[in-house]
Structures are given as structure tokens and as C-alpha cells.
Amino acid sequence: MYSQGLIGADTSTEESEEFLRAFQERIDAEQKIEPNDVMPAGYRKTLIRQIGQHAHSEIVGMLPEGNWITRAPTLKRKAALLAKVQDEGGHGLYLYSAAETLGVSREQMTEELHAGKAKYSSIFNYPTLTWADIGTIGWLVDGAAIMNQIPLCRCSFGPYARAMIRVCKEESFHQRQGYEIVMTLAKGSPEQKAMAQESLDRWWWPVLMMFGPHDSDSQHGDQSMRWKIKRFSNDELRQKFVDATIPQAEYLGLTVPDPDLKWNPEKNDGRGGYDFGAIDWDEFWRVVKGKGIMNRERIRDRRKAWDDGEWVREAALAHAQKRAERMAAEQQAAE
Amino acid sequence: MDAHFEYVLRLADDQLVLGHRISEWCGHAPMLEEDLALPNIALDLIGQARMLYTHAGEIEGNGRNEDQLAYLRPEQEYRNLLIVERENGDFAHTMLRLFFYASFMELFWEKMLTSSDEVLAGIAAKAIKEVRYHVRHSAEWVIRMGDGTDESARRLEDAYDDLEAYCTEMFEMDDVARDMVAAGIGPDTQALVESWKAKVEAIFREAMLNRFAPVEGHRSGGRKGQHGEEMGFLLADLQYMQRTYPGLNW
Numbered sequence A: 001m002y003s004q005g006l007i008g009a010d011t012s013t014e015e016s017e018e019f020l021r022a023f024q025e026r027i028d029a030e031q032k033i034e035p036n037d038v039m040p041a042g043y044r045k046t047l048i049r050q051i052g053q054h055a056h057s058e059i060v061g062m063l064p065e066g067n068w069i070t071r072a073p074t075l076k077r078k079a080a081l082l083a084k085v086q087d088e089g090g091h092g093l094y095l096y097s098a099a100e101t102l103g104v105s106r107e108q109m110t111e112e113l114h115a116g117k118a119k120y121s122s123i124f125n126y127p128t129l130t131w132a133d134i135g136t137i138g139w140l141v142d143g144a145a146i147m148n149q150i151p152l153c154r155c156s157f158g159p160y161a162r163a164m165i166r167v168c169k170e171e172s173f174h175q176r177q178g179y180e181i182v183m184t185l186a187k188g189s190p191e192q193k194a195m196a197q198e199s200l201d202r203w204w205w206p207v208l209m210m211f212g213p214h215d216s217d218s219q220h221g222d223q224s225m226r227w228k229i230k231r232f233s234n235d236e237l238r239q240k241f242v243d244a245t246i247p248q249a250e251y252l253g254l255t256v257p258d259p260d261l262k263w264n265p266e267k268n269d270g271r272g273g274y275d276f277g278a279i280d281w282d283e284f285w286r287v288v289k290g291k292g293i294m295n296r297e298r299i300r301d302r303r304k305a306w307d308d309g310e311w312v313r314e315a316a317l318a319h320a321q322k323r324a325e326r327m328a329a330e331q332q333a334a335e
Numbered sequence B: 001m002d003a004h005f006e007y008v009l010r011l012a013d014d015q016l017v018l019g020h021r022i023s024e025w026c027g028h029a030p031m032l033e034e035d036l037a038l039p040n041i042a043l044d045l046i047g048q049a050r051m052l053y054t055h056a057g058e059i060e061g062n063g064r065n066e067d068q069l070a071y072l073r074p075e076q077e078y079r080n081l082l083i084v085e086r087e088n089g090d091f092a093h094t095m096l097r098l099f100f101y102a103s104f105m106e107l108f109w110e111k112m113l114t115s116s117d118e119v120l121a122g123i124a125a126k127a128i129k130e131v132r133y134h135v136r137h138s139a140e141w142v143i144r145m146g147d148g149t150d151e152s153a154r155r156l157e158d159a160y161d162d163l164e165a166y167c168t169e170m171f172e173m174d175d176v177a178r179d180m181v182a183a184g185i186g187p188d189t190q191a192l193v194e195s196w197k198a199k200v201e202a203i204f205r206e207a208m209l210n211r212f213a214p215v216e217g218h219r220s221g222g223r224k225g226q227h228g229e230e231m232g233f234l235l236a237d238l239q240y241m242q243r244t245y246p247g248l249n250w
């Protein structure tokens, strides 16, 4: 997801040993790095990339759920879904602002997204085919996002950490709301229960992929950990997520589509945890590289909104300019 | 049908259908700020619709709740104004429609604050704050578009040409509306025409839009359930789940 953001990031730096050591000392002392502080170019670059991709994920993530706003089954659900999708847009806005403090503009980031140069979470390249998907996304996708974002609340970069604190509160509300939708289905008619199970079957593996490649295959994890941008590895977060989610699925009476899933009392230093089956990394890389079910449609929709809106943004700009000119002229006349 | 029930149902349908239309923008707006503002407005309208449907159901007294009223009627039993069901078109069309409608509803809810129906008066007290924001937001856009670029001014004019036929219906009085005036429940909307014109034309002047407030439109029939061709598609979306899986809890 947001850790997928580091795929292919160039974290190399050219600063002197001494400079890097002093920076690392600040990080180790848990000091927050603020936008005007000196920082290694690699640190800045990694954060721009990660925060930008996180922002794009929030924005692209509005599309699959937005797909059900006009078809939500009750007015209460319709209002809740609208509010949720709007929250995601708000998260995108804080995150773009956090990235802007590092010297990149929202416009630049948007253009990179539309050009296919910036990534967003692979999960949003899957389609929402039934109403149950709205519940499943809240429960699992927002649930996975929280797992990833709670440690980001302690990220060494101040603006990102602060944005995450605000965002996490809303994400956990989304997660509970999604779980409640799935619960209603799981306790409903046989066809509703089947709808919930079918949805879980489709989303389970893609959600586990949200945490990114195995630690052994993740190239930039170590540097991000040293800089305290990341606090836990991809595999650690994935394990925590599975351990937290399986009891929830059991409570719903739904079955996770993994025949290898098994309680292992030895796991997590003897506290116990779940063993789970092998993730299809070929699928993951296919989706990351643009060959998922909805990659083309998601970017096409974002680009269309942007292109169709160009005249609106131009009008706003032109009007602001005219207004400023008129004010200046009036002021001159008064003098 | 009971006039009081019918009257509240009309109001509920207006807010639901416009809220539904505006919600279609979510994720597709011209800028992120509007992707937050438009769902906000849609949420206000859907929230108002929910209170109004619940109230209508209580007046009717047959145990129908908000969802049964909102989702389970045939097309001709929806009694919304035609202007709210029109397709969104471009951003100019969406914003000018909202401006025309919200400017009317601001005057309407103001009158409703003193309704003898206390529930409606209560809903008006909440709605008035929301609709003032809708007016402000849409008026600002009308001004920016009218006094922006050549293209935006042309698009605003096109939107005007598409919408002008639909404004008069907002002010129409029929037996139901007259009964409500007599009962002290609702206002005489004919009496709102002049204030609406003045408001709209003041904004048009700021927008450098060389048009009058449109008060001689020929399209009407929504209050009798005679809708445009687009309404069936809107309802197909809206009612999809309730029609496909009848009688379930969601």
C-alpha cells in the first residue's frame, strides 16, 4: 500500500559522512524532522515519493467506492458511503499538503500520476462488483491501511506524522463501518451471506498484497527503517493484520480463502499467530506494472476528471486575476 | 392522497433527487476542493430528504419508513421538480442549476421557519444554514465562470439556455400548495418570485452574464409525476438494490 510506495525509489545520497551521521543522530533521538530542517536528499526524495503515492492512493481510492454511491441500498448507507469517500478525498488533500512542504507541487504530483509515473496502492486496481465490496473494502482495505498508518503516526517527518494522526482516526471509523456492513450481510438472508463470502474471496489475497513484497525482496526497507520513516517491515505488518483479522472473519461466520491458514502457537515469540499460504507475487507484480483489472480505467477516469475540469480551473484563475487587477486599479484611482 | 403527505413527499423527492445527481460528481470533480464540496452538498440534501421522508411516513400513518418511500415507488409517484432530475452536464450546468434551486430554497426555508407544522419548521431551521452555503458556493462559481475566460462564459450561457425552461416550475402553485398555505404549513411560492429574481440578477451582474432571471419557463409536470426521459435511468440506479433483493435489511 503505502509501503508499496518504496518500490523502485532511489534512496541514494551523496552528502558527507559527517552530515549523514548528524542527521541519523537526530533521528535516533526521536527528534521530528520539519520541512525547513536540513535533510539528506535521499530522505526528502523517499518521503516525497511515499507521501505522494499515499495521497494518490486516497484519491484513486475514491473511484471504486464511488462506484456504489448512486446504488447504495438505503439512504443511511448512501449518506455514510458519501461521507466516507469524501473523507478519503480529505486525506488526499492533507497528504498533498504534507508533500508540498518538501518542495513539490500538487499539480506536479497529479501530472505524474496521470502520466503513469507515480504509483498508487495496487488494491484500487480491483473492481467493486457487489454492494458487499463496500463492506469488505471498509473492513479489510481500511483495516490494512490502519495497520500500516498507525506506526506512521510516529514517522520521523513531522508533517507526515501529524497528517497520519488525523487520518487514522477517520480510517478506524471507516473500518468499523465496513465491518458493520459485512456483519449485516453475514447475519442476513442466504443470498446476502453468499454475497459477503464471495466478496471476501475476491479481496482477501489482494489485501494481503497491500503490505508490499516480502522483506527479503524489498530493496529499500532497511534505509527507511533507519530513517524511521517505516517502523515495521512489510512482513511484520502483514502478520499483524492476519492475526487481527482472522478472529473477525470467524465471528462473522465467513471463511478466508486460504486452505493453508493454521494457528501456530510458536509464532510471534510464543504468543501464537497464524501461518498462512503463499501469496501470488506474479499477480502482485502484474498489477503494480499496470496489468491489473482496472489500472487503465482508474487512470483514464482520473485523467478525464482533470482534463474536463481544466476550463473550470482556468476560469477560477482568470477571475482571480481580473479581480486583483480591478482592485489595484481602484486603489490607484483613490490615491 | 392527503395534501400534507403529498406536500412533504414533494419536498423530500426534490432534495433526494438533487442530492443523488450531485453525488454523481464524487471522485470526478474539476479539482480536489470540489471533490470535497460537492459530496458535502449532496450529503446535506440527502440528510434533509431523510428527515422529510420520515416525516411524510408519519403523516401518512401506514408505517412506511424513509427507505420505503425513497426507493419503492414507481416513477410517476416521484413528485420532484424537473430541474433537479436533469442530468448534470458540465460543471457550469451543475453549478447554475444548484444556484437557481438553492436561491429558491433559501427563500422557501426562510418562510418555512414559521410553519404550523413544527417538524417542518425544525427541518427548515437546519436546512436554512445548509442552503445558505449552497447558495454562496454556487454563486461564487457562477461569478467565476461568467467573469472568467471566454470558454467559461460561453459554457455558463449554454447552461442558462438548457435550464431556463425549468425555473418557473419552482414557483408554481396548485391545489396541494394552496391547501398548505391555507393551513399555515407552507408559503405562497408565487410571492417569492420577485426576491428570487433580484437575487439571481444581482449575481448575474457580478458574473457579467447578460441574462435575466428566467421566470417564463415552459417545462413543468414533475409535481404530477410526469418526468423527463432521464428519470427512469436515475431510478434504475437508485432502486437497483432494493428492486433486485426485495425486503432485506442492509
Ligand SMILES: [Fe+2]
Residues within 6 Å of the ligand: A058, A087, A088, A091, A167, A171
Ligand atoms: Fe483514507
Ligand SMILES: [Fe+2]
Residues within 6 Å of the ligand: A058, A091, A145, A167, A171
Ligand atoms: Fe489511507
Ligand SMILES: [Fe+2]
Residues within 6 Å of the ligand: A088, A142, A170, A171, A174
Ligand atoms: Fe478510509
